[in-house]
Amino acid sequence: MVRIVAVSDTHGRLSPLERVAERVRDCDLLVHLGDGVAEAHELQLFYPDRRIVCVRGNGDWSSAEPETKELIIGGKRLFLCHGHTFGVKHGLDRLVRAGKNRQADLVLFGHTHTPFFHVEDGLTIVNPGSLGRGFPPSYAVIDIVDNVFVVNEGRL
Secondary structure, eight states, X not given: OEEEEEEOOOTTOHHHHHHHHHHTTTOXXXXXXXXXXXXXXHHHHHOTXXXXXXXXXXXXXXXXXXXXXXXXXXXXXXXXXXXXXXTGGGOSHHHHHHXXXXXXXXXXXXXXXXXXXXXXXXXXXXXXXXXXXXXXXXXXXXXXXXXXXXXXXXXX
């Protein structure tokens, strides 16, 4: 089994991110999906042995992180983005197309502050919600078990 923890939109609030890191210690990868790259970098200082990956959101003006990343974990191809450049507040068509064009198995995005989970034509799409401006604050735990994604929402 491979465990991925996805968070987004911490908006300057480190403490909820720290709480998630403490709560889900057994993850293989922690993904921050933007609007809080500084908090992700700070968390990495506290947990140097953890694999933490992040992408830049529309609120991460000075970040050198890219707006999208692709990676493979547990034999699955992931496409990571904040979502603002794909217009996710107005629909997911562009995001789904981008995921399919990249032959992704899993698309992770943020920006809307609303948890979301959907499977379309074999593409799993997840938004963990927001740790900084969501009520209640939320995150996602995605397990890869027997080549299948098992998605659970976490709440603080």
